[in-house]
Amino acid sequence: MNSTHLTENQLQEYLDHSLSNPAPVENHLALCPACREEISLYQQLYRQLQAPPPFNLPQDFTHIVAEAAFSAKKSAFKTNILNMLLITFLTAAAIAFAIPYFNFQSLGKEMVDSIMPQINLNSTAVTDNFSVSPDAWAKYKIWIYCAAALLFTLLLENILAGGKLARKKPLLCFI
Amino acid sequence: MQEAQLIKKILSGDQESFRTLVDENKNLVASIVYRIVKNYDDSQDLCQEVFLKVYQNLASFQQKSKLSTWIARIAYNTCFNYLERKRPERLNEDSSADAFIADENNFTSPEQYLQQNSTAELIQREILNMPVKYRAILTLYHFNSMNYQEISHITGLPEGTVKSHLFRGRQYLKDKLLSQYRLEEI
Numbered sequence: 199m200n201s202t203h204l205t206e207n208q209l210q211e212y213l214d215h216s217l218s219n220p221a222p223v224e225n226h227l228a229l230c231p232a233c234r235e236e237i238s239l240y241q242q243l244y245r246q247l248q249a250p251p252p253f254n255l256p257q258d259f260t261h262i263v264a265e266a267a268f269s270a271k272k273s274a275f276k277t278n279i280l281n282m283l284l285i286t287f288l289t290a291a292a293i294a295f296a297i298p299y300f301n302f303q304s305l306g307k308e309m310v311d312s313i314m315p316q317i318n319l320n321s322t323a324v325t326d327n328f329s330v331s332p333d334a335w336a337k338y339k340i341w342i343y344c345a346a347a348l349l350f351t352l353l354l355e356n357i358l359a360g361g362k363l364a365r366k367k368p369l370l371c372f373i
Numbered sequence: 374m375q376e377a378q379l380i381k382k383i384l385s386g387d388q389e390s391f392r393t394l395v396d397e398n399k400n401l402v403a404s405i406v407y408r409i410v411k412n413y414d415d416s417q418d419l420c421q422e423v424f425l426k427v428y429q430n431l432a433s434f435q436q437k438s439k440l441s442t443w444i445a446r447i448a449y450n451t452c453f454n455y456l457e458r459k460r461p462e463r464l465n466e467d468s469s470a471d472a473f474i475a476d477e478n479n480f481t482s483p484e485q486y487l488q489q490n491s492t493a494e495l496i497q498r499e500i501l502n503m504p505v506k507y508r509a510i511l512t513l514y515h516f517n518s519m520n521y522q523e524i525s526h527i528t529g530l531p532e533g534t535v536k537s538h539l540f541r542g543r544q545y546l547k548d549k550l551l552s553q554y555r556l557e558e559i
Contacts, residue, residue, distance in 0.1 A: 206544045239547050239554075246496040247515035247543075250400070253407035253416055260395045263421050267428040268388060 204233045209240055282353070289349040292342070376440045383431055394440075395424055401441055401517055402448045408512040409452035411501050419455055423448045438526055445517070446527045449509065456505065492550065499549050506530070507542040514539055 204212075204226055212223045227234055256262070382390035402423050407416045426447050434443055500508050506528065513519045513527060521532045528535065 251407045263424045
């Protein structure tokens, strides 16, 4: 090692303390002024590299960030609540809209009368308002099922995702 | 306070713990952001953006690395996204980085050298002239005292590439120092 100078990598590895055996490098440095000059430059460089960059955050940075984070969380929470209420309302509306089209005859007149007398298809008050021909019902029921299922899925997804869906796909939530 | 405890407290809504997290990591984030972005005004906004992301995504932190490494990775990615939006051409540097190190034209003129009144100023200026990945790696290793594995995790570069960027970056800066001293002797 004395016949040739230390390589750049050897000098840097020595200063990084990553050489498994630094003794040969130390021996060479003791005898070679050129390599001592090189390593002295590296030592200066290392000191400068450890200095902080010339950029300081303002004194109240922590306060600013904390306020921004907490207010963003509050606003996201409000948005989630509003979205969930809206979705719940839409789901309820879709189900209420769809229920009169179901064939309650098969459920038994008494049961339907006792539970939901106001929408019993045999009740004239309701059937007058909501009567739909079997053909029309067959034509549209698939879309009504789909809409109700979509809204219900969105509601569940939003609850399970802890409101993330509302943040990522707000338009989807407002369908 | 231990990291796991701190995270648990923040997730349970303890605002003071989040302030502690920001205080403990703001110098790390500031150094990465400034060295990558090189813009004083945008750096503060980006630092804030980084901590907001940390707050919003803390629940997804799996604690496989140190919290500071995870935060540094968010800072690194946030800065690169910013640069991508602002100056996409600067990111395409894998091929140009080699050319930069070898390019004699990157050396400042003797007159400029004499105007630089201290070694510290020279080094800080030359770091900012380096390709973005070089200056990020130098900052992470020397100022933030991170090892190759952590830097590899943050930058997404293989450890071998991290090491080679580090060595070549330092050699480049050492040569600049040497040139300055030779000029001063003249």
